[in-house]
Amino acid sequence: MGGPPGPRPDEANGGPGLAKRESDLGDRREISNQREIENGESCRLLLAAYEAKEAGALLQARPGCADELQMRGLSRRLLSVNEGVREALRCLGIVATDGLVLQCRGRSGSTPPPEYSLAGYRAFEHEVVEVNRLLRRGFPEERLLARFRHGLKFFVLRAGEDVAATTWIVTEGERFVDEEGVGLLVPADGLWVRDIFIAPQRRGRGLFAVLLDGVREQFPKVHSIWSDVDRDNHPSLSAHLRYGFEPVARFTTLHLAGQLMIRLRWPVSLPMGSVFKPHRRVLLTGAAYRQFVSERRT
Numbered sequence: 291m292g293g294p295p296g297p298r299p300d301e302a303n304g305g306p307g308l309a310k311r312e313s314d315l316g317d318r319r320e321i322s323n324q325r326e327i328e329n330g331e332s333c334r335l336l337l338a339a340y341e342a343k344e345a346g347a348l349l350q351a352r353p354g355c356a357d358e359l360q361m362r363g364l365s366r367r368l369l370s371v372n373e374g375v376r377e378a379l380r381c382l383g384i385v386a387t388d389g390l391v392l393q394c395r396g397r398s399g400s401t402p403p404p405e406y407s408l409a410g411y412r413a414f415e416h417e418v419v420e421v422n423r424l425l426r427r428g429f430p431e432e433r434l435l436a437r438f439r440h441g442l443k444f445f446v447l448r449a450g451e452d453v454a455a456t457t458w459i460v461t462e463g464e465r466f467v468d469e470e471g472v473g474l475l476v477p478a479d480g481l482w483v484r485d486i487f488i489a490p491q492r493r494g495r496g497l498f499a500v501l502l503d504g505v506r507e508q509f510p511k512v513h514s515i516w517s518d519v520d521r522d523n524h525p526s527l528s529a530h531l532r533y534g535f536e537p538v539a540r541f542t543t544l545h546l547a548g549q550l551m552i553r554l555r556w557p558v559s560l561p562m563g564s565v566f567k568p569h570r571r572v573l574l575t576g577a578a579y580r581q582f583v584s585e586r587r588t
């Protein structure tokens with residue numbers, strides 16, 4: 291009575307099993323993206339409450355957050371204990387990184403004080419070395435060269451003859467985060483700010499905003515600026531939030547004895563470029579990882 295039944299037409303292309311698996315995967319991805327968005331929202335609220343130095347605002351916005359708030363301990367004292375814990379872990383060979391990715395669509399709108407002027411460098415010049423030396427930034431010349439080779443641009447804000455502030459800008463490609471082994475793609479209408487630095491004697495006077503407004507004027511087609519900040523860097527986080535940045539993703543990683551990396555939180559909602567073993571949450575960071583990072587580090 292005929293041979294064994296052939297594959298059903300839908301099975302020949304992977305069949306309903308595959309279709310279901312794909313739809314499950316899609317669902318899971320969606321749930322995971324949703325969680326990431328919720329995390330981002332929760333982060334934003336927590337930071338706003340921290341900024342306002344009171345938990346009331348958060349509890350009003352999200353009454354269910356009381357436990358979360360208590361757990362995270364939103365006080366400067368607790369955050370500095372967190373820094374202490376990280377230092378203690380470091381002594382044990384455990385390096386914890388806890389970073390936020392931030393995005394800003396607007397601009398501060400401040401009028402730059404007339405004494406400041408901005409210069410941009412799109413290729414290596416001796417002056418770049420000189421500025422970094424003046425600010426004691428300690429970047430070796432090869433690293434500066436590598437940055438320009440990867441297309442990064444350097445901006446210097448001067449007050450008269452004095453160097454007041456500097457920043458690097460990534461306008462295309464990716465912002466490679468060494469600690470994560472991850473390149474976050476810079477959107478076509480965006481730019482990524484890196485290593486913004488205000489001369490120590492000029493900090494706390496809003497120069498962060500003056501510098502960023504100046505840089506944005508150089509890129510009129512740019513609609514959003516991106517940045518990433520260590521959550522323990524309070525002055526930087528504070529300056530970013532005041533300027534109008536909002537946290538959109540968070541990554542937390544543990545590096546153990548320089549041999550193992552555990553990706554505890556992972557910015558799944560962001561478009562990524564080069565990623566070392568993207569599907570692994572726990573991975574070895576031996577020679578192959580070091581090679582991968584050294585080829586992309588800027």
Ligand SMILES: CC(C)(COP(=O)(O)OP(=O)(O)OC[C@H]1O[C@@H](n2cnc3c(N)ncnc32)[C@H](O)[C@@H]1OP(=O)(O)O)[C@@H](O)C(=O)NCCC(=O)NCCS
Nearest residue numbers: 485486487488493494495496497498518519525526528529
């Ligand atoms: C982080 C940094 C860029 C902020 O720039 P800034 O021009 O000082 O920023 P603002 O003037 O907006 O001040 C930001 C916060 O830092 C405080 N602050 C930072 N340095 C200060 C200083 N030396 N004296 C007084 N306040 C200072 C400000 O009071 C403000 O805190 P608040 O929001 O609680 O009032 C600058 O402090 C800096 O260059 N730090 C070292 C490098 C660094 O961490 N870069 C960030 C990489 S993501």
